Amino acid sequence: MSDTPAIELHDVVKQFGATYAVDHVSLQVGDGEFFSLLGPSGCGKTTTLRMIAGFEYPSHGEVLIHGRAMAATPPHRRPVNTVFQSYALFPHMSVAQNVAFGLQMKGVPKHELGPRVQAALEMVRLDGFDQRRPREMSGGQQQRVALARALVNQPEVLLLDEPLGALDQKLRKEMQFELKRLQHRVGITFIFVTHDQEEALTMSDRIAVMNQGKVLQVGSPTEIYERPTCRFVADFIGETNFIEGQVVAHDGGYATIQSHDGLELRGVTPRPVSVGAHATLSLRPEKARLLTPDQAQSVQETFRLAVKVELVSYIGSDTRITVRLNAQRTLDVWEQNTRSTLDRNAYWQPGEDAVLVCPPENALVLVE
Amino acid sequence: MIQRKPARWLSQALRSYAILVYAFLYLPIVVLVIFSFTRDEFGVRWTGFTLDWYIRLFNNPRLMGAAVNTLIVGVASTLVATLLGTLLALALERYRFRGRGAVDGLLYLPIVMPEIVMAVALLACSALAFDLINALTGHVLRRNLVTVTIGHIAFSISFVTVVVRASLKHFDRRLEEAAADLGANSWQIFWRITFPLILPGVIGGALLAFTLSLDDFIISLFLSGPGTSLLPVEVYNRVRRAITPEINAISTLMLLLSITLVVLSQLAQRRR
Amino acid sequence: MRVIGMIDQIRMRRDRRNLLALLAPGMLWLLAFFALPLVIILLYSILTNGPRGAIVWQPTLENYRTLFTQTIYVNAYLRSIRISLETTLICLLLGYPLALFIVRQPAHWRTLLIFLVLIPFWTNFLVRIYAWQIILANNGLINGGLTALGLTPLALLNTEGATLLGLVYGELPFMVLPLYAALARFDFTQLEAAADLGANRWQAFWRVMVPQTMPGIVAGSVLVFIPTLGQFVVAELLGGAKVDYLGNLIQRLFLRSNPINWPLGSALAVIMMVILLALIFWYFRVTREDER
Ligand SMILES: Nc1ncnc2c1ncn2[C@@H]1O[C@H](COP(=O)(O)OP(=O)(O)O)[C@@H](O)[C@H]1O
Numbered sequence: 001m002s003d004t005p006a007i008e009l010h011d012v013v014k015q016f017g018a019t020y021a022v023d024h025v026s027l028q029v030g031d032g033e034f035f036s037l038l039g040p041s042g043c044g045k046t047t048t049l050r051m052i053a054g055f056e057y058p059s060h061g062e063v064l065i066h067g068r069a070m071a072a073t074p075p076h077r078r079p080v081n082t083v084f085q086s087y088a089l090f091p092h093m094s095v096a097q098n099v100a101f102g103l104q105m106k107g108v109p110k111h112e113l114g115p116r117v118q119a120a121l122e123m124v125r126l127d128g129f130d131q132r133r134p135r136e137m138s139g140g141q142q143q144r145v146a147l148a149r150a151l152v153n154q155p156e157v158l159l160l161d162e163p164l165g166a167l168d169q170k171l172r173k174e175m176q177f178e179l180k181r182l183q184h185r186v187g188i189t190f191i192f193v194t195h196d197q198e199e200a201l202t203m204s205d206r207i208a209v210m211n212q213g214k215v216l217q218v219g220s221p222t223e224i225y226e227r228p229t230c231r232f233v234a235d236f237i238g239e240t241n242f243i244e245g246q247v248v249a250h251d252g253g254y255a256t257i258q259s260h261d262g263l264e265l266r267g268v269t270p271r272p273v274s275v276g277a278h279a280t281l282s283l284r285p286e287k288a289r290l291l292t293p294d295q296a297q298s299v300q301e302t303f304r305l306a307v308k309v310e311l312v313s314y315i316g317s318d319t320r321i322t323v324r325l326n327a328q329r330t331l332d333v334w335e336q337n338t339r340s341t342l343d344r345n346a347y348w349q350p351g352e353d354a355v356l357v358c359p360p361e362n363a364l365v366l367v368e
Numbered sequence: 369m370i371q372r373k374p375a376r377w378l379s380q381a382l383r384s385y386a387i388l389v390y391a392f393l394y395l396p397i398v399v400l401v402i403f404s405f406t407r408d409e410f411g412v413r414w415t416g417f418t419l420d421w422y423i424r425l426f427n428n429p430r431l432m433g434a435a436v437n438t439l440i441v442g443v444a445s446t447l448v449a450t451l452l453g454t455l456l457a458l459a460l461e462r463y464r465f466r467g468r469g470a471v472d473g474l475l476y477l478p479i480v481m482p483e484i485v486m487a488v489a490l491l492a493c494s495a496l497a498f499d500l501i502n503a504l505t506g507h508v509l510r511r512n513l514v515t516v517t518i519g520h521i522a523f524s525i526s527f528v529t530v531v532v533r534a535s536l537k538h539f540d541r542r543l544e545e546a547a548a549d550l551g552a553n554s555w556q557i558f559w560r561i562t563f564p565l566i567l568p569g570v571i572g573g574a575l576l577a578f579t580l581s582l583d584d585f586i587i588s589l590f591l592s593g594p595g596t597s598l599l600p601v602e603v604y605n606r607v608r609r610a611i612t613p614e615i616n617a618i619s620t621l622m623l624l625l626s627i628t629l630v631v632l633s634q635l636a637q638r639r640r
Numbered sequence: 641m642r643v644i645g646m647i648d649q650i651r652m653r654r655d656r657r658n659l660l661a662l663l664a665p666g667m668l669w670l671l672a673f674f675a676l677p678l679v680i681i682l683l684y685s686i687l688t689n690g691p692r693g694a695i696v697w698q699p700t701l702e703n704y705r706t707l708f709t710q711t712i713y714v715n716a717y718l719r720s721i722r723i724s725l726e727t728t729l730i731c732l733l734l735g736y737p738l739a740l741f742i743v744r745q746p747a748h749w750r751t752l753l754i755f756l757v758l759i760p761f762w763t764n765f766l767v768r769i770y771a772w773q774i775i776l777a778n779n780g781l782i783n784g785g786l787t788a789l790g791l792t793p794l795a796l797l798n799t800e801g802a803t804l805l806g807l808v809y810g811e812l813p814f815m816v817l818p819l820y821a822a823l824a825r826f827d828f829t830q831l832e833a834a835a836d837l838g839a840n841r842w843q844a845f846w847r848v849m850v851p852q853t854m855p856g857i858v859a860g861s862v863l864v865f866i867p868t869l870g871q872f873v874v875a876e877l878l879g880g881a882k883v884d885y886l887g888n889l890i891q892r893l894f895l896r897s898n899p900i901n902w903p904l905g906s907a908l909a910v911i912m913m914v915i916l917l918a919l920i921f922w923y924f925r926v927t928r929e930d931e932r
């Protein structure tokens with residue numbers, strides 16, 4: 001495989017009337033990558049995918065597939081295939097006919113069809129289902145037919161629009177695994193659309209987080225989670241506490257902000273900041289620790305906040321604690337229950353005084 | 369839907385009532401069929417079973433000729449109306465364009481227009497056209513099966529369009545995108561995906577057009593010329609004079625044909 | 641970008657060409673063989689009737705004056721409108737409970753029951769009306785029964801009652817179908833809500849169900865009223881052609897009367913069209929308002 005990216009979007013815009021469904025998006029997706037478009041519903045993921053597939057044409061900018069401009073290429077001549085959210089299986093054809101369709105359109109000789117269809121169905125573990133009609137199959141099976149129907153054509157890029165959206169939780173998990181396995185096996189570039197952050201984190205090599213038609217950040221799952229570059233990404237992926245304030249000092253990748261209620265807090269800066277800038281400190285609840293005032297004496301190199309425990313929710317693996325910092329502000333802290341005990345005193349109780357501590361490398365200072 | 373059980377007497381009453389109304393709807397049909405087999409020469413009393421009237425029917429060249437004419441008109445008008453109606457349905461369901469509302473209106477008018485108005489309008493139009501042709505070329509034209517067929521097409525198009533549009537409404541356009549995605553061009557998409565999926569609707573529309581043509585009497589009466597009689601007109605002319613078991617027999621056959629066609633058309637549309 | 645603009649234009653031009661190919665044949669047919677003929681009778685209605693039914697190309701409003709002044713015509717529409725209203729009302733009264741009954745059945749029964757209403761709708765009208773002759777005739781089924789019981793036979797055929805019966809019979813499906821569609825959309829738990837708020841059955845029916853099924857009532861009424869206004873077969877076969885209705889007059893003026901008078905017949909047809917358009921207009925206003 002070459003070094004040319006499988007997919008490139010150059011400053012792509014899609015307008016529907018006055019609304020910008022996709023707003024100046026540029027992306028590069030490498031060959032063989034599992035790339036996810038992640039964002040809330042309505043943020044333009046489907047539209048982006050449809051422009052790559054050729055169902056929509058950009059109002060501005062261009063789409064390249066392996067370096068070839070696609071402006072004049074209709075969908076049926078593009079080397080990509082799509083797995084639709086609704087699967088869009090042809091109801092009047094059997095499973096085998098559905099899978100053979102793309103090959104027939106390419107003019108693959110008749111005698112090759114059978115074996116290739118069989119191989120594709122085996123790949124998605126549906127051998128023996130070839131004479132069924134789509135409506136006689138379960139949602140999960142239909143999903144796999146749709147996959148086989150697309151993959152059998154050996155596209156350069158496979159586009160998947162929320163392919164697991166209609167499945168129940170358990171099946172979803174299974175299919176996530178299955179999809180990863182398939183992608184590994186066929187080595188095709190996958191562009192995967194989802195609004196489920198957990199799904200994107202588990203499956204992707206890289207993720208583009210979108211909001212309101214714009215791509216806010218592109219990065220690996222760890223980068224996206226650990227080093228979000230803006231408030232929206234930090235908020236959308238996982239949970240976090242925000243404390244707003246102004247940058248008062250910065251040095252070597254760290255910055256200190258002063259919050260509106262007078263706290264001085266330090267954290268990592270994923271993007272350069274300047275003194276006086278408006279900034280938000282993001283503190284993930286699992287990255288802070290809650291200590292008794294005694295324990296807190298011995299902790300160094302961290303910021304510490306005196307708080308009062310307000311709400312304790314035991315959820316099995318974790319205990320989620322809401323603490324009150326002052327009249328205006330509460331923060332969330334999650335403690336993993338690493339010790340198995342029924343002793344009430346091992347858990348925080350509402351009303352207890354505590355100290356919230358967090359080393360600066362676990363907090364982030366974000367500027368817009 | 370959670371259904372409240374209405375009071376028992378009310379639902380009983382409603383049920384008995386419904387049975388009566390259905391009896392009212394089917395009584396004449398049943399009577400007609402029964403009295404096509406009676407020996408009674410006035411066709412209104414049961415005096416024993418016979419198939420004589422049917423045999424006589426098939427030996428009546430005038431009636432048979434009219435039946436053949438009716439079939440010719442039916443087939444021809446069905447073919448044309450189905451083609452034009454399907455194209456219109458595609459245009460209306462697939463495109464937004466200026467004047468779409470007007471096209472819609474023009475399509476619905478033939479359905480609600482009293483047939484007699486359409487019939488006299490077509491009669492006047494054909495007379496004017498024939499006079500014009502006569503004045504320009506000297507040919508003398510007469511109303512014949514062609515004029516009737518043209519009229520039948522004019523009202524059948526709308527019905528075909530309605531039925532085909534209904535099947536297009538249920539149509540998931542993503543299937544066409546999926547086909548394009550798999551490499552089909554627009555021609556292949558139409559013939560391999562769209563057409564097979566709307567075919568039940570098209571067949572349903574065609575069968576309705578055929579039924580309408582076979583059943584039509586008013587336009588046939590006004591537009592058929594001398595010597596090109598159609599079956600319903602023939603029946604009308606006889607019925608106005610007297611009841612005969614022969615008419616009972618031919619009516620029974622016509623009913624049977626219509627019912628068969630309607631059932632077929634329903635089955636075609638249901639098979640989605 | 642220039643390239644994109646160009647491609648868009650090509651795409652749009654191809655779309656327009658496809659649309660035209662789909663639209664043109666059917667539209668031309670309807671314009672030539674439906675709209676144009678209507679325009680022609682509009683034209684005929686203001687021309688003069690010549691000797692032996694010839695058309696004299698002399699504009700006149702005489703036809704309309706005749707239709708609005710001569711009693712035989714005025715009586716004919718009044719009679720037509722009256723019998724059409726009667727038919728509509730009876731169909732509504734017969735059809736509403738039937739539609740209600742069908743809607744309240746389990747789904748698979750519903751389809752069958754509505755289909756049974758649909759069948760007569762598509763079978764030959766003429767033949768079905770003729771069948772009533774067998775039942776109503778002087779020596780027919782009913783009178784045969786009465787005689788057998790030793791009662792005096794009744795004159796049933798060739799009466800206005802028979803005409804009304806035939807019309808109701810012929811048009812009932814047109815009423816039931818839209819009513820059924822409207823009732824199928826009605827949420828019957830609303831009746832419970834009404835009862836909960838203290839309405840009795842009758843109040844719940846009038847104040848909750850009827851207003852919400854009004855579009856169906858109006859659609860059914862229009863669909864029954866319009867064809868009834870133009871009928872002439874029923875009046876002939878069951879009413880014995882004793883009195884004139886609009887449809888019979890038009891038919892006579894075009895085909896039978898001696899001499900034929902097309903301009904006058906055209907004027908009658910035009911009046912019928914105007915009534916029809918007014919009703920359709922009213923229908924759209926009522927249903928539009930209902931949507932709001
Ligand atoms: N064909 C269309 N016409 C008008 N607006 C559209 C069309 N398709 C999408 N949009 C709008 O564009 C925005 C992005 O839509 P979409 O790409 O479907 O979002 P997502 O897939 O992320 O949920 C939405 O606001 C949507 O309403």
Ligand SMILES: [Mg+2]
Pocket residue numbers: 042045046047
């Ligand atoms: Mg989407």
